[in-house]
Amino acid sequence: MQTASGGGPLAALVTASAAELLAKVARASRDAWPEAAGVAAQAESLRDRAVPLAELAARAYEEALNAVGGDYEVGRKYAEAAEPPLRIAAAAADVAALAAFVAQQCDPALRPDAVVAGLLAAGSARAAAELVAVNLTTATDDERVRRADRLAEEAARTAEEARAARE
Structure with a gap:
């Protein structure tokens, strides 16, 4: 995995690392969990989806920072820079x-890694x-800001479900 420069790329790489950790947990649980191989493949697919977003986020943000021209052009570049963080x-x-x-579902000994x-x-x-909200700071009513917030809330809720599974 590559190194990240900036918050967007780092968020993408942390997401990819979390997916890779899930793949490892699933593979290590396959003796007692018949669906483990399929779940590992799904986790690997999520990892493969997240990794390229690091470069995409870095490039879009760099273009926004280097945008020249009028307010419209600069605003358009920042709006475009909101897309990778949304993804x-x-x-x-x-x-x-x-x-x-x-x-x-996993081996109980590996559950802490799934929670992490x-x-x-x-x-x-x-x-x-x-980052979506920051890049769209002039468009506070933009649906992408609300969607990103909903996704973050959903992720927090399901992470808590993972924590509850260990109890």
Whole structure:
């Protein structure tokens, strides 16, 4: 995995790492969990979805920072820079949801790792939602801000479901 520069790329890579951790938990639970291989593949797919978002987020933000021209052009670049964090929030919410499922099904000895994956994904979703809001600061009524917040709230809720599975 590559290194991240900036909050968006880091949120994407944390999301990818959380998905990878879920894949490892699922694979290690396969003796007692018939669906573990399929769940591991799903986690790997989520990881593969998140990794390229790091570069996309970095590039979009760099373009926004370097935008020249009038307010319209600069505003358009910042609006475009909100798209990768929105996609990161969506991927992170999916990872958190998968973490709740894995925590309920996996080998109990590995459950803490599933919980940690969910919490990491929830943190990434919240961070990405914040970046969406910052990039769309002049458009407070933008649906993307509300959607990112909903995704972050959903990720937090499902991460708590993962935590509840350990009790």
